[in-house]
Amino acid sequence: MGRIGRRGFVVAAAGALAALAAGDAAAAADGPVAARARRGAPRPEFRGMWLATVGNRDWPSVPGLTAQAQRAELLAHLDSAVARRLNVVILQVRPTADALWPSPYEPWSQYLSGVQGKDPGWDPLGAAVSEAHKRGLQLHAWFNPYRVANHTDLSRLVPNHPARLHPEWVLPYGGKLYYNPGIPEVRRFVQVAMMDAVSRYDIDAVHFDDYFYPYPVAGQVFDDDATYARYGAGFTDKAAWRRSNIDRLVGEMAARITRAKRGVRFGISPFGVWRNKATDPLGSETSAGVQAYDDLHADTRKWVREGWIDYIVPQVYWNIAFPAADYAALVPWWAGVAQGTGVDLYIGEALYKAGAPGQPAPWQDPKELSRHLTLARRYPPVRGHCFFSAKEVMTDPTGAMAQVVTDHYPTRVQPPS
Numbered sequence: 001m002g003r004i005g006r007r008g009f010v011v012a013a014a015g016a017l018a019a020l021a022a023g024d025a026a027a028a029a030d031g032p033v034a035a036r037a038r039r040g041a042p043r044p045e046f047r048g049m050w051l052a053t054v055g056n057r058d059w060p061s062v063p064g065l066t067a068q069a070q071r072a073e074l075l076a077h078l079d080s081a082v083a084r085r086l087n088v089v090i091l092q093v094r095p096t097a098d099a100l101w102p103s104p105y106e107p108w109s110q111y112l113s114g115v116q117g118k119d120p121g122w123d124p125l126g127a128a129v130s131e132a133h134k135r136g137l138q139l140h141a142w143f144n145p146y147r148v149a150n151h152t153d154l155s156r157l158v159p160n161h162p163a164r165l166h167p168e169w170v171l172p173y174g175g176k177l178y179y180n181p182g183i184p185e186v187r188r189f190v191q192v193a194m195m196d197a198v199s200r201y202d203i204d205a206v207h208f209d210d211y212f213y214p215y216p217v218a219g220q221v222f223d224d225d226a227t228y229a230r231y232g233a234g235f236t237d238k239a240a241w242r243r244s245n246i247d248r249l250v251g252e253m254a255a256r257i258t259r260a261k262r263g264v265r266f267g268i269s270p271f272g273v274w275r276n277k278a279t280d281p282l283g284s285e286t287s288a289g290v291q292a293y294d295d296l297h298a299d300t301r302k303w304v305r306e307g308w309i310d311y312i313v314p315q316v317y318w319n320i321a322f323p324a325a326d327y328a329a330l331v332p333w334w335a336g337v338a339q340g341t342g343v344d345l346y347i348g349e350a351l352y353k354a355g356a357p358g359q360p361a362p363w364q365d366p367k368e369l370s371r372h373l374t375l376a377r378r379y380p381p382v383r384g385h386c387f388f389s390a391k392e393v394m395t396d397p398t399g400a401m402a403q404v405v406t407d408h409y410p411t412r413v414q415p416p417s
Contacts, residue, residue: 046384048088054095063114067121087415101125117158140205148177174217182227205265242297269313317350319362335379355398
């Protein structure tokens with residue numbers, strides 16, 4: 001399928017997106033993908049790291065630190081990125097339907113103060129943008145669109161939480177709470193909540209991760225039958241309707257970002273397997289147990305081929321020669337998807353697996369990750385890499401990150417623009 005870009009998407013979907021089509025049509029027509037295709041200019045290499053806040057994975061190290069201590073830890077992560085000669089930090093600013101900035105739509109994140117809704121005494125996103133730019137780093141704001149809580153008890157959310165005010169928007173699944181992607185009001189709300197950060201801060205990009213419809217949990221059902229009955233007319237089956245819901249989220253968000261601020265990019269880091277070739281002849285030579293298209297209802301290949309996003313970072317979190325999902329098979333497959341689209345391809349790298357107990361033997365070799373970058377350089381559409389995640393970038397317990405820097409990042413480079 002040929003790339004139609006953001007303008008083509010908005011035109012083709014004019015009926016469905018009429019409410020969003022109002023505004024500056026010229027800005028929507030001239031998105032970064034289209035402008036870059038006209039320039040034909042080479043782009044600097046993307047060298048990124050994810051800085052995760054959910055569950056205090058990377059930062060803050062624990063909830064409840066003072067504002068001064070939180071800020072010091074944040075700056076240490078930014079300094080670590082500079083020391084590793086990276087140029088992009090992807091900061092998780094909306095981990096669970098909450099905010100790491102003073103949002104008028106959602107509560108302060110519990111991962112800051114330890115109490116959802118409690119003002120931490122400073123503006124983490126504002127500080128992150130300012131301090132990243134001082135260091136020559138881009139700051140991409142990472143949002144999880146639909147996850148509400150890592151538990152199923154609505155009463156644990158603050159009383160004015162949108163999920164408590166609209167319990168009909170929420171479904172429990174796999175021990176967590178999710179907004180129902182099939183409800184149009186939900187889709188509009190999460191976009192408005194995310195766009196508040198775009199409007200208020202000089203972020204360089206909006207970034208979605210791999211969570212759309214939730215990952216499958218054996219023996220459990222994501223119970224959206226009633227929603228499908230209400231909104232699914234015209235679709236052949238529920239799976240096609242679900243994919244359409246996620247397509248709408250991506251396409252509408254792309255249009256909103258372009259109208260709001262032309263220079264802000266839009267990127268997504270999906271699960272690394274779109275579909276196995278045994279499922280679809282267009283798929284990769286893999287036998288993965290999860291397929292983004294079928295299980296998460298995320299047609300990630302389509303978003304690239306249609307040019308709805310500016311960059312994609314598939315999470316190719318497997319070693320070279322891993323039987324079910326070989327890094328050496330997936331990188332060329334993604335390169336083929338991105339070729340000629342104007343969408344930048346960066347490869348998501350599982351730094352967290354390097355030396356980790358229980359990981360296959362290749363991950364016990366500190367040189368495995370460096371071999372990934374060596375292999376990827378054989379494919380011109382690959383324009384960089386992103387490492388999960390910041391804690392391992394900083395501590396580097398096996399020296400795998402240092403090996404990458406020695407072998408591939410001899411000097412700092414400007415971030416991609």
